[in-house]
Amino acid sequence: MKEDAADYPAKAIEILEAAEIRIRRGGFEAVSYRDLAADVGIKAASVHYHFPQKALLGAAVVDRYSDKLLATLGRVDLTQATVEEHLQRLCNCYRAAVQNDGMICLGCMLGAESQDLPDAVSAAARRFFKRLLDWIELALSDCADAATLAVHALGTLQGTMILAVTLKRPELMDEVADHLKRLISGSGAA
Amino acid sequence: MKEDAADYPAKAIEILEAAEIRIRRGGFEAVSYRDLAADVGIKAASVHYHFPQKALLGAAVVDRYSDKLLATLGRVDLTQATVEEHLQRLCNCYRAAVQNDGMICLGCMLGAESQDLPDAVSAAARRFFKRLLDWIELALSDCADAATLAVHALGTLQGTMILAVTLKRPELMDEVADHLKRLISGSGAA
DNA sequence: GTCTATAATTTGATAGAC
């Protein structure tokens, strides 16, 4: 019954969630053990008990985020839902992040910084994008040129998140998502 | 003859260019005065002579980058070039950055981090996006829904840069740019 | 598990000589 996802004690999960939020707001370098400790009500040295090194903490945050997002998206099943409905799920995740929480995607942030990150963290970011692109490509498998279309769709959502947050115009997510869906629909889907 | 762009002494320009590269690689927090000093062959205290505060240095880097990019794009003149040709100029800039230098756009990086940046820097990032979106919207002014299309186009390029750099697949820039141009052409351009 | 205490390093920034 157990998945391959690591199961952490409650306090470690609090730390992972605090770290996720802080990374998504300011990037990996902007997160400190002291801040995380304050977030979860312990001292910095105690955070090191749960995650001895920052690079390992970062990688754990990404893997947990991957699992959560893929679980929210669900399994791709084109006999149960259309291409458009699958894509809508993805748009909904990112729209909610921007509009409710003012946050961009964790992978987007770490991808931007990836050239300067510890190897364990940039490798986790790469894994995240690969898993997500696989999901999108499968969801678009009825479309012509599904692989490129998947990159286009994910790139558009990631880049638009940055614009929406920077310009403080969360409605951009909806406008571009609508545009994107029209593109997909007109692009060879049965 | 003078533009409103500040003109800096030669060493200050060296610093600005070193800072631009470092920010684009690792983000604003990843840049230190000591590193910049080493880049340009002076000491950290001397960098403070040119740019007393890091936030002001950051804003200056962004404004200089804005001016450079807009100058490269040139004035929009739809009597001299088509919509597609104008858009191609923009794609070329970003493709070159990713494929030759392995770097994403400065605005993309700072936009991602914008929630945690000093106000002067996040404001500069916002200015950058507004100027660039104005240029794109003007270039697309013959298209239906030019404003949304401009956000879509810029978002797609920015997000794809992140994917291309993180996945170490620079060719993604070309593939998605082609896709994007087809979208624009089919989207109501005269 | 959490704490105090501390080490070793790095950071942004200033003062003042040259």
Next chain:
DNA sequence: GTCTATCAAATTATAGAC
């Protein structure tokens, strides 16, 4: 303009008591 010297603060990380 650049330097040396220095500062105060913050950072990741460890040792050891409880």
